[in-house]
Amino acid sequence: MAVALLAEHDLSQLSETTARAVAALGAVGLPVDILVIGANVGVAGGQAAAIEGVRKVRVLDDVALEARGAEALAEILLSLKDEYSHFAAIAGAIGKDVLPRFAAKLDVSPVTDVIAVHGPNRFDRPIYAGNAIETVTCNETKIVLTIRPSAFSPARSDGSAPIEPLATPAASIADAAEFLVAHRTSSDTPDLSTARIVVAGGIALGSVHHFEMIENLASVLGAAVGATRAAVDASYAPNDWQIGQTGKAIAPDLYIAIGISGALQHLAGIQGARKIVAINTDPDAPLMQIADYRLVGDLFEVVPQLTAELEKRLNR
Numbered sequence: 226m227a228v229a230l231l232a233e234h235d236l237s238q239l240s241e242t243t244a245r246a247v248a249a250l251g252a253v254g255l256p257v258d259i260l261v262i263g264a265n266v267g268v269a270g271g272q273a274a275a276i277e278g279v280r281k282v283r284v285l286d287d288v289a290l291e292a293r294g295a296e297a298l299a300e301i302l303l304s305l306k307d308e309y310s311h312f313a314a315i316a317g318a319i320g321k322d323v324l325p326r327f328a329a330k331l332d333v334s335p336v337t338d339v340i341a342v343h344g345p346n347r348f349d350r351p352i353y354a355g356n357a358i359e360t361v362t363c364n365e366t367k368i369v370l371t372i373r374p375s376a377f378s379p380a381r382s383d384g385s386a387p388i389e390p391l392a393t394p395a396a397s398i399a400d401a402a403e404f405l406v407a408h409r410t411s412s413d414t415p416d417l418s419t420a421r422i423v424v425a426g427g428i429a430l431g432s433v434h435h436f437e438m439i440e441n442l443a444s445v446l447g448a449a450v451g452a453t454r455a456a457v458d459a460s461y462a463p464n465d466w467q468i469g470q471t472g473k474a475i476a477p478d479l480y481i482a483i484g485i486s487g488a489l490q491h492l493a494g495i496q497g498a499r500k501i502v503a504i505n506t507d508p509d510a511p512l513m514q515i516a517d518y519r520l521v522g523d524l525f526e527v528v529p530q531l532t533a534e535l536e537k538r539l540n541r
């Protein structure tokens with residue numbers, strides 16, 4: 226059989242996470258098709274076709290799918306159930322919404338947050354907020370997966386897979402939820418889930434205004450900006466910056482954590498980070514214990530100095 230991967234895109238552009246999922250699914254050992262579903266998704270479809278290792282791209286372009294609600298997407302996947310043995314999506318907002326719903330309709334158990342693929346039915350996934358990794362052998366009739374993109378490098382983009390249209394299924398694709406309006410954030414900073422450098426701040430920043438210190442340092446380094454849940458809950462940072470168990474998982478080469486204690490739920494999101502720098506007044510904070518480089522100090526003094534110094538050196 227074959228694998229159907231639900232592409233992640235913002236209608237206009239394909240997310241790089243899709244190429245990461247293709248790389249992950251290569252180890253399944255079956256042909257991989259990408260499904261690009263939405264309204265005006267021609268460009269995203271073309272970008273999907275350029276990912277190496279893809280057998281074909283199937284594009285369902287329908288204005289009714291601008292919102293791409295979970296019910297509609299699950300219904301579309303269901304219409305393809307006889308064509309594929311595996312269905313996969315990225316473990317992001319859409320994949321986490323659609324795939325469990327789809328799996329329930331098939332009456333199978335999904336394997337979520339896959340971080341390694343060992344063949345057609347063996348996968349690694351984190352459990353207990355990332356404190357243990359379990360290897361799952363899945364013997365379901367259909368294998369339904371969500372892939373954690375930060376765990377994989379992207380597949381190359383010099384492929385040229387054929388693109389074919391996918392018809393809207395005859396069954397209703399209406400969502401019970403009504404789409405009103407989409408507020409999309411546009412940002413020049415790298416995507417948090419796949420960034421090479423991430424600078425994040427915690428509740429210690431104390432205000433939205435002070436959070437600009439984190440953004441300035443990130444800007445000098447060309448880094449993505451992240452935050453703890455405490456900082457997000459306090460409205461110092463937007464929701465999509467949250468790193469951790471209930472936020473995003475990151476795997477940068479360098480993670481700079483500023484005024485962050487390192488609660489278990491935060492650590493669950495940073496396990497893929499290769500080098501960690503922690504800045505904290507408390508040398509015993511859990512994050513200071515696991516950091517590769519520790520700076521004991523007041524962030525309000527240290528961060529502006531560090532930003533100014535890096536700016537000088539990097540712009541020289």
Ligand SMILES: Cc1cc2nc3c(=O)[nH]c(=O)nc-3n(C[C@H](O)[C@H](O)[C@H](O)COP(=O)(O)OP(=O)(O)OC[C@H]3O[C@@H](n4cnc5c(N)ncnc54)[C@H](O)[C@@H]3O)c2cc1C
Pocket residue numbers: 426427428429452453454455456467468469470471472473483484485486487488489490491494504505506507510522523524525
């Ligand atoms: C079900 C559940 C899910 C959760 N999911 C997440 C999640 O996804 N992500 C997440 O982050 N959290 C999550 N949490 C919350 C988590 O438990 C912590 O409460 C949170 O991570 C703490 O954020 P913090 O480090 O900003 O704050 P704190 O734990 O209060 O730490 C603040 C740190 O700043 C230091 N500090 C204070 N002043 C300064 C200064 N001037 N200079 C330098 N350092 C200073 C302190 O020493 C301290 O270490 C979750 C909790 C639950 C119950």
